[in-house]
Amino acid sequence: xxxxxxxxxxxxxxxASLRSRRTTSAxxxxxxxxxxxxxxxxxxxxxxxATLGLLLxxxxxxxxxxxxxxxxxxxLVAIVAMFIAALCHSFSTVAFQSVTSNxxxxxSLLGYxxxxxxxxxxTLFFFGAGALVGxxxxxxxFFQVSxxxxxxxILYGWLLSGKYGNLHLMLLVGIIIGSGLNSxxxxxxxxxxxxxxxxxxxxxxxxxxxxDAEYFPIVIPLVLLTVLCLYFFSRKLNVLSLGKxxxxxxxxKYQASIIYTLVLIAVLMSISTSLIGPLTxxxxxxxxxxxxxxxxxxxxxxxxxxxxxxxxxxxxxxxxLYHVFHAQTVVSVIIExxxxxxxxxxxxxxxxx
Amino acid sequence: MPRxxxxxxxxxxxxxxxxxxxxxxxxxILAILCVVTLGIVSLFTGVYDIWxxxxxxxxxxxxxxxxxxxxxxxxxxxxxxxxxxxxITQNKMVEPTTIGTTEWxxxxxxxVYLLIPGPSLVMRMTGAIVFSFAGTxxxxxxxxxxxxxxxxxxxxxGLMLGAVISAFSTFMTLFFNMSQTIEGWFIGSFAAVQxxxxxxxxxxxxxxxxxxxxxxxxxxAGLGExxxxxxxxxxxxxxxxxxxxxAVAVGIVAAVIGxxxxxxxxxxxxxxxxxxDDLRSNLPWVCLMGMGTITLCDIISRxxxxxxxVPVSLILGTVGAVVFIFILLRQRKSRRLR
Numbered sequence: 001x002x003x004x005x006x007x008x009x010x011x012x013x014x015x016a017s018l019r020s021r022r023t024t025s026a027x028x029x030x031x032x033x034x035x036x037x038x039x040x041x042x043x044x045x046x047x048x049x050a051t052l053g054l055l056l057x058x059x060x061x062x063x064x065x066x067x068x069x070x071x072x073x074x075x076l077v078a079i080v081a082m083f084i085a086a087l088c089h090s091f092s093t094v095a096f097q098s099v100t101s102n103x104x105x106x107x108s109l110l111g112y113x114x115x116x117x118x119x120x121x122x123t124l125f126f127f128g129a130g131a132l133v134g135x136x137x138x139x140x141x142f143f144q145v146s147x148x149x150x151x152x153x154i155l156y157g158w159l160l161s162g163k164y165g166n167l168h169l170m171l172l173v174g175i176i177i178g179s180g181l182n183s184x185x186x187x188x189x190x191x192x193x194x195x196x197x198x199x200x201x202x203x204x205x206x207x208x209x210x211x212d213a214e215y216f217p218i219v220i221p222l223v224l225l226t227v228l229c230l231y232f233f234s235r236k237l238n239v240l241s242l243g244k245x246x247x248x249x250x251x252x253k254y255q256a257s258i259i260y261t262l263v264l265i266a267v268l269m270s271i272s273t274s275l276i277g278p279l280t281x282x283x284x285x286x287x288x289x290x291x292x293x294x295x296x297x298x299x300x301x302x303x304x305x306x307x308x309x310x311x312x313x314x315x316x317x318x319x320x321l322y323h324v325f326h327a328q329t330v331v332s333v334i335i336e337x338x339x340x341x342x343x344x345x346x347x348x349x350x351x352x353x
Numbered sequence: 354m355p356r357x358x359x360x361x362x363x364x365x366x367x368x369x370x371x372x373x374x375x376x377x378x379x380x381x382i383l384a385i386l387c388v389v390t391l392g393i394v395s396l397f398t399g400v401y402d403i404w405x406x407x408x409x410x411x412x413x414x415x416x417x418x419x420x421x422x423x424x425x426x427x428x429x430x431x432x433x434x435x436x437x438x439x440x441i442t443q444n445k446m447v448e449p450t451t452i453g454t455t456e457w458x459x460x461x462x463x464x465v466y467l468l469i470p471g472p473s474l475v476m477r478m479t480g481a482i483v484f485s486f487a488g489t490x491x492x493x494x495x496x497x498x499x500x501x502x503x504x505x506x507x508x509x510x511g512l513m514l515g516a517v518i519s520a521f522s523t524f525m526t527l528f529f530n531m532s533q534t535i536e537g538w539f540i541g542s543f544a545a546v547q548x549x550x551x552x553x554x555x556x557x558x559x560x561x562x563x564x565x566x567x568x569x570x571x572x573x574a575g576l577g578e579x580x581x582x583x584x585x586x587x588x589x590x591x592x593x594x595x596x597x598x599x600a601v602a603v604g605i606v607a608a609v610i611g612x613x614x615x616x617x618x619x620x621x622x623x624x625x626x627x628x629x630d631d632l633r634s635n636l637p638w639v640c641l642m643g644m645g646t647i648t649l650c651d652i653i654s655r656x657x658x659x660x661x662x663v664p665v666s667l668i669l670g671t672v673g674a675v676v677f678i679f680i681l682l683r684q685r686k687s688r689r690l691r
Contacts, residue, residue: 102506104510104513105509105513109509109512109513166505168503168505168506168509169505169681169682171505171509172446172505172508172509172681173678173681173682175508175509175512176674176677176678176681177674177678179614179670179674180670180671180673180674180675180678181674182670183614183666183667183668183669183670183671183674184667184670184671186664186667186670187663187667187668187671190658190663190664190667191658191663280516280520281516281517281520333520333523333524333527334524336520336523336524337520337521337524340516340517340520340521341517343513343517344514344517347495347510347514348491348495350499
């Protein structure tokens with residue numbers, strides 16, 4: 001079998017200077033702490049610059065014109081959508097990877113976008129076009145998000161609790177339910193009239209550019225609240241990431257904490273999916289980079305870094321592709337592709353899973 | 354080990370006291386009858402009136418017969434590839450859909466479309482075969498290097514790998530403006546099968562024959578590298594051969610029919626739940642059940658919204674997902690006890 005040393009994480013290599021003084025700080029040395037803060041402010045700066053660029057660059061009307069503010073307002077919608085997307089994906093992926101003790105899976109695997117398109121398609125299929133047109137506004141949005149959270153709650157509660165609870169099994173069942181729902185909604189879509197299909201198609205393609213500003217007043221507080229809940233759960237997450245046995249012996253209620261975290265993740269993912277559509281590898285990319293940039297296992301430091309990285313990636317990718325490469329339609333595809341490539345490289349270099 | 358010794362060992366090592374020694378048992382004949390009945394039903398399902406119209410019987414031989422043959426061959430091929438994958442990876446959750454082989458085949462088709470304008474079927478097929486071979490080999494290479502904490506992690510990684518490949522395909526289609534060409538592919542359907550468009554599926558017979566010849570050695574390979582080597586099997590050759598067979602079967606089906614999800618997963622699992630894990634005696638069963646399942650699904654897909662039809666992959670995807678979850682949950686008790 002493999003030698004034992006491969007089990008050790010490269011970051012955990014013990015060097016002499018650290019052994020002499022033990023601290024309870026989240027960082028191993030002052031140097032790393034400074035590095036963390038520098039990187040964090042760099043990423044925040046990058047995000048802010050790209051935001052300003054997106055808002056102001058190439059604005060067709062001059063600053064003193066009265067239509068300047070409306071143009072900026074129009075662009076601000078996309079920025080807010082990116083902000084929400086970055087917040088949702090960074091927090092949920094980091095938390096998800098900690099509770100699953102696995103750094104290569106993302107919550108997008110659990111089939112939220114399949115569930116989303118299934119809800120939309122079956123509304124149209126069973127209740128007709130009138131119902132789908134009427135199925136808008138904050139009430140419908142709320143209903144959809146709560147349905148998605150409810151479904152994931154059933155999944156978690158059923159597969160994670162009890163004698164045979166198993167996280168990997170839950171994940172796999174989630175993925176398979178996702179692909180089954182995809183097939184089922186594809187099946188229903190085949191039976192729709194072309195005009196109905198058009199209506200549905202416009203609803204299913206989500207991006208930050210057609211995010212509906214009408215939802216922001218309820219979405220933003222909800223997302224902020226959920227994110228804060230996760231952030232204040234950081235210390236528990238630190239323990240949970242050590243695995244079931246260790247966490248239990250440290251006195252954490254393992255199952256309850258895991259289900260609590262997963263529900264928060266479900267809320268974030270559902271909101272993000274129904275607002276801006278699916279992004280599979282974005283969360284993975286963000287989490288990957290933030291573990292590199294934040295040399296610590298403390299979630300109180302990893303979360304902000306992940307968010308800063310996520311936001312700066314989204315804004316700068318949009319800025320570059322809009323104003324430098326003029327490739328507007330493929331932004332999310334390129335982010336996904338890049339995330340996917342990193343994923344490939346990471347799993348091919350892994351020695352154990 | 355000289356060849357005649359291998360043959361001798363193979364002859365002596367049949368499961369002597371097993372009920373499964375005899376192939377032509379009553380249930381097996383019953384299963385054959387079922388599949389034949391389904392085939393006949395499939396022949397006579399359709400909108401065109403073959404009895405009333407003058408050219409009815411011409412149409413019968415132009416579309417109905419090829420379609421039924423294509424169904425049988427595809428069902429057998431996908432079910433067998435699933436079975437072989439289960440054996441050589443020692444993991445019951447692995448099949449072309451769950452490790453990304455299908456997505457690789459799609460990428461191969463796309464690459465051929467990009468390099469050659471208006472490619473012939475042979476070119477598309479070659480592209481699909483080459484890419485699915487490469488993709489399967491990459492996954493095996495990865496599996497052999499990595500220590501796994503749980504056997505369930507394999508399909509999770511495989512599905513993510515498939516998502517990466519299909520993200521790449523999406524990027525290429527958007528970039529080169531070809532989404533229409535490839536859109537139809539990802540949904541497997543037998544609607545377009547007719548004389549002149551399905552004949553390459555006959556190559557699956559050759560693949561089946563080779564699999565039957567190597568059945569015992571593949572069972573040995575299923576015991577793991579160390580044991581297989583001790584028993585005198587050239588493990589690396591065998592893995593290469595198995596992967597090539599899988600790639601050929603998946604590539605042909607991908608180019609001619611399209612994406613057929615989950616068949617390779619549910620059929621061998623159900624058979625092995627009932628009959629255990631001897632490849633040689635299970636193979637005929639797996640072939641038969643694969644044929645039966647896909648024919649049944651195709652008949653449903655043709656009748657459910659007559660006179661139109663639904664792609665069979667959507668029905669298989671929905672039903673297959675339900676069966677897969679059932680299998681997973683059934684296994685979770687025994688996994689825990691071990």
